[in-house]
Amino acid sequence: QKEVEQNSGPLSVPEGAIASLNCTYSDRGSQSFFWYRQYSGKSPELIMFIYSNGDKEDGRFTAQLNKASQYVSLLIRDSQPSDSATYLCAVFRPNSNSGYALNFGKGTSLLVTP
Amino acid sequence: DGGITQSPKYLFRKEGQNVTLSCEQNLNHDAMYWYRQDPGQGLRLIYYSQIVNDFQKGDIAEGYSVSREKKESFPLTVTSAQKNPTAFYLCASGDSPNSPLHFGNGTRLTVT
Numbered sequence: 001q002k003e004v005e006q007n008s009g010p011l012s013v014p015e016g017a018i019a020s021l022n023c024t025y026s027d028r029g030s031q032s033f034f035w036y037r038q039y040s041g042k043s044p045e046l047i048m049f050i051y052s053n054g055d056k057e058d059g060r061f062t063a064q065l066n067k068a069s070q071y072v073s074l075l076i077r078d079s080q081p082s083d084s085a086t087y088l089c090a091v092f093r094p095n096s097n098s099g100y101a102l103n104f105g106k107g108t109s110l111l112v113t114p
Numbered sequence: 115d116g117g118i119t120q121s122p123k124y125l126f127r128k129e130g131q132n133v134t135l136s137c138e139q140n141l142n143h144d145a146m147y148w149y150r151q152d153p154g155q156g157l158r159l160i161y162y163s164q165i166v167n168d169f170q171k172g173d174i175a176e177g178y179s180v181s182r183e184k185k186e187s188f189p190l191t192v193t194s195a196q197k198n199p200t201a202f203y204l205c206a207s208g209d210s211p212n213s214p215l216h217f218g219n220g221t222r223l224t225v226t
Contacts, residue, residue, distance in 0.1 A: 043204055046214045046216075051212065092212055101159050104149075
């Protein structure tokens, strides 16, 4: 079982709609969760992070965490064409053999159509 | 401005040659990381270092080597033993567990 799983997409939503991106993880000891946005040919940039169960909102973005279901999601409200990118879910597992490194999913490609 | 600088942006090498990718940070972070990204793939950890003069292998360390002689610098050498070196290489740093990683702009390596 892959440690961090995401649907590769592409997820296509019309401009102004809500985009919902999902991620599941396998290690129940995972402590912190991050969403990065990556434009084609560029490096990842941090969008949101969440540590506790529930919702965390920042502008048009909301991260949702459910540790019991091992599930984290990112909602993008009022989606814009500029949101078209690949969204990477990353998880920190404190007892892994990778120090403080993050484990990444393969990413979900989002396309916002005008 | 604080950040992570990777150089060069593009690198071309012939098969059988070693090549070194540069990564410098001025964020005063203790931990630094090298990830590799292939098309349509997520990031895979090559090496990481949590303190000067110490580093550990990640998930795909074979064919790579690193050094950490200074806090600011964490160069990655892609050796001729790496069977499929063409990829996008990303350097990152972080200041504590649970904190986000900050990424450089990446180096795209092409080996022919």
